[in-house]
Amino acid sequence: MDHVTAAGQLRRLCRALFVPPTPESVLLSVTTAALVAGGACRLAGAPDLADLCWGLGTVATVVPAVGWVLDALRRGRAGVDVIAVLALGGTLAVREYLAGALIALMLATGRTLEAAAQRRASRDLRALLERAPRTARLLTDARVTTVPASEVAAGDLLVVGPGEVVPVDGRVARTPAVLDESALTGEPLAVRRARGESVRSGVVNAGDAFELRATATEQDSTYAGIVRLARQAGAESAPVVRLADRYAAWFLPLSLAVAALAWLASGSAVRAVAVLVVATPCPLLLAAPVAVVSGLSRASRLGAVIRDGGALENLGRARTLLLDKTGTLTGGRPRVLDVIAAPRWQPTQVLRLAASLDQYSPHVLARAVVDAAHERGLRLSVPSDVSEEPGRGAAGTVAGRRMTIGRLPEDVRLPDWARSVDNRALLDGAAVAWLGVDGSPVGAVLLWDPPRPDAPRTLRRLRGAGIERLVMLTGDRAEPAREVGAVLGLDDVRAGLTPADKVAAVRAERERAVTVMVGDGVNDAPALAAADIGVAMGARGSTASSEAADIVLTTDRVDRLADAVAIAVRARRIAVQSALGGMVLSLAAMVAAAFGLLPPAAGALLQEGIDVAVILNALRVLHDDGQGRPALPPSTEALLRRFAAEHGDLQDVLDAVRDAADRLADGVGPQSLAAVREVHRLLTERLLPHEYAEEHQLYPALAPTLGGPEATVTMSRAHAEIERLARRVATHLALADRDGALAQDQLDDLRACLYGLHTVLRLHFTQEEESYFSLVP
Incomplete structure (x- = not known):
């Protein structure tokens, strides 16, 4: 068994060491050997032998070059390789054997570089296929x-x-x-x-x-x-590649015309050959495919698998972006926005009982309630006799009392405190889960699906990349949709749409500009198929939406869409830049050759340099241009994760601040003052130390990445305001202890301080999560 295993390992080692030669590498070896051998013969004083070596190298290249021409003609493309064949034949006809050998080496080098560039550019796509x-x-x-x-x-x-x-x-x-x-x-x-x-x-x-x-x-x-998408990925269908073909269609007759005119005007066939030598259109043949495949490779490396080169190039021309809301602009995971308790009940008590009853429910809102209770460290009770009615909620017994969570029965009369809950839900675009105990409502949990923390930065980057119109298409209610649209600064919000309505909206936008549609659900698949470019959030999206899409984002981050758009724009720009730049240089060299300023041998060397420059320029697409998400040092990333986790832990402090302010609305009493004192303790022991640590640890660590300390100055100002309001609350409590009560003007100011503190904290937390914490993968 050991010798069999050893033999297998030896075979694998041999396969790894022996890489079979490619046709391009064989041709390059032959032309290089011919050129070097001819040079050695010329130095040794044997010019006839040198010409023979160079001539053989030229002939060895003519045969495959004719094959390239015939293959291009069979595929219905302009045979731009005709110029290369004519140049090779011309050098043999006028006995410019050195020029012929240089052209042969140029073509072989170009083909080898193209093959190597294609292999490198598609390396990530191949790795994707091989590891299936x-x-x-x-x-x-x-x-x-x-x-x-x-x-x-x-x-x-x-x-x-x-x-x-x-x-x-x-x-x-x-x-x-x-x-x-x-x-x-x-x-x-x-x-x-x-x-x-x-x-x-x-x-x-x-x-x-x-x-x-x-x-x-x-x-x-x-x-x-x-994998199915990756197998289809290629540059053949990219419009920018077809653009290169169109350029080549007129470049070929132009080159022949200039060569003929140079011959007629000078009477020298050598000049015509020199024109053909520098007109060999390698920049056209190489630039666009290499740039497009490089773009496909880089996008796949960042988590955006693009179906083909056509989708990449279309994405680079897109001007309108349509987005679904749930799971695309929002996380698709509802969160507890607030917990409101009836008089004589505590918000933590309401949340604990609601979560205890929701433990056995598979509903997405129930999961959000349970998660919020776990995050706040609440111990849940085990319910009994649990039942659930779809669309209504769950009922069961907790701690010996009959409880319900979800919608209230139609015949239940809401007390005064509960009417404000409905108003709050309408204002915030939130859903309400009512907690009832023995048939009476005792609290409510407000839930909402907040915008993704990375969504604002992503939309700003998309506008910077050339997207001019951002529209939300959603089947959700108008109120939460408009709330998200206002926060993100969208140009239009269309709510309450059916899948057919979304398709109609996509088609209407397509009439104005190249349109991208982004979605993640089964109901988004028709709209994705109707758009110029469909993008599926594949990390949690449905198979149907992924199959209908041109691009699949393999990670649950919408900022990968901005990465894909930026790569597409850059790939298209570099492809056109390389093709046109190479053509301009070739045209200038053709004029010089027509006037006799550039002999065939020198022209061949010049054209070789142009080819190398064009390929290297196209490969720039593979490299990061520094316009995406800034790279963070590991220590800074660890700090961001730490403070992001602390934000979750501090949500109960924000709830306590709001609850204390609400209690003061009924006047100053022992319970309301006790709530304010508890808030002061939470501020002193938990919140202010967190803000101090951010100011002195996190912000200095972020400054080099964000461009200096000025980038965090607005956040520092928020810290100062939070500390000012906390001191003001402490002063009111000290006055109450001194005087034994609060005057009416103090009561109004204290309540305003608490509401203001709650608002500033919510805004400050959201800004940090969007601007800083969203930088973390």
């Missing part, structure tokens, strides 16, 4: 068997070992999983998925073995859809 999982380990009756991934069915229990690629979409069955999702998201940090959390195919198990319950077949899984 082909087998899975199926767990049945405590026995593990290896089966083809195509045979896995939804519901099967799989084992994923350390370092293995997850073969299908599924959920973690038992022990938590540690996963490397960089192949899909571009982010290098490992993530932990708890039991019941979803896992996408294509990610790598970076921890111990875990069990996965399949939720989809291989063909319906995330990675299979991405």
Whole structure:
């Protein structure tokens, strides 16, 4: 067995060391050898032998060049390689063998560089295809068997070992999983998925073995859809490549005309050959495909898989962007906005009881309530006799009392405190989950789906990249849609739309400009297909939307769309720049050759330099231009994560500030003053130390990345205002202790301080999350 294993390892080593030569590399070797051998013969005083070597190198290139011409003609493209064939034949006819050898070397070098550039540019796409999982380990009756991934069915229990690629979409069955999702998201940090959390195919198990319950077949899984897109990716259909073909269509007759005129005017065939030598259109043949494939490769590396070069080039010309709301501009995960309690009840008490009852509900709003309770460290009770009515909510017994969470019955009369909840929900565009105890409402939980923290920065970048019109298309209610649109500064908001309405809106926008549609749900698939470019949020989106899209964002970050647009604009600009720049240089060289200022040999050397410059310029697309998300040092990133987590922990402080202000509306009493004192304690012990640490640790660390300390000065001003209001609250409490009560003017000012503090804190937290915390992957 050992010698068999050793032999297998030896074979693998040999395959790794032996790379079979490509036709381009063979041609390059032949032309280089011919040119060097001819030069050696000329130095040795054998000019006839030198011409023979150079002539053989030229002839060796004529044969494949004729094949290139015939292949181009068969595909219905202008045979721009005709110029190269004529130049090679012309040098043989006028006995400019050195020039012929240089042209042969130029063509071989150009083809080799093109092939190398294509391989490098498509390296990430090939890696995507090569790592597609082909087998899975199926767990049945405590026995593990290896089966083809195509045979896995939804519901099967799989084992994923350390370092293995997850073969299908599924959920973690038992022990938590540690996963490397960089192949899909571009982010290098490992993530932990708890039991019941979803896992996408294509990610790598970076921890111990875990069990996965399949939720989809291989063909319906995330990675299979991405692979299908990657297989179609190429530069052939890109309009900018067809543009190069159109340029070449008139460049060919122009070159022949200039060569003929030079011959007629001077009577020298050598001048005509010199014109053809410098007219060889390698910039046209190489620039556009290399730039486009480079753009496809770079986009896939950042988590945006683009179907083909045509989609990339269209994305670079887009001027209108249409976006779905839920899951695209918002996170698609509702959050608790506020908890409001009836008199003699506490907000934390309302949230704890609501979450206790919602533990067994699969509803997305119920999950948000439970998550909020966990984040605040509340201990939940185990309910009994739980039942749920779709669209109404859940009911059950908690701590011996009958409770409900969700909508209130139609015949329930709302008390005064509850009427303000409905008004607040309308103003904030929030949904309301009422907590009822023994048939009476005792509290309410306001829930909303906030904009993604990275959405404002993304939309600013999109406008900077050339997007002129931003429109939201959503089936949601008008109030929350307008709220999100106002926060993000959208040009138009259209709410309450059906899938058919979205398609009609997309078609109307297409009549004005090249239009992009972004969505993540099944109902978005028709609109994605109707747009010039459809973009699917593939990290949590449906298979239908991904299949209908031209671009799939493999990470749950909308800022990857801005990256893709920026790459598309840059790739198109560089492709056109390279093609036109190379043509202008070639035209200038043609004029010089026509007037006899550039002999064939020198012209061949000049054209070689133009080709190399064009290819290197096109490969610039692969490199970061520094316009995307700024790179953060690891220490700064760790600070951002720490303070982002603290923001979540401080939400109860914001709730306490608002609750204390509300209690003061009924006048000053022992309970309301006690609430204010509790707020003062929370401010002193938790909030102000957090703000101080941000000011003296986080902001100095961010300053170099953001361009200097001036970038955080507005946030520092907010810190000063928060501290001022906190001192003012402390002063009111000291006066109350001295005088035994608060005067009416003090009461009004104290209530204004608390409401103002709550508003400033909410705005400040949101600004930090959008401007700073969204920089973290």
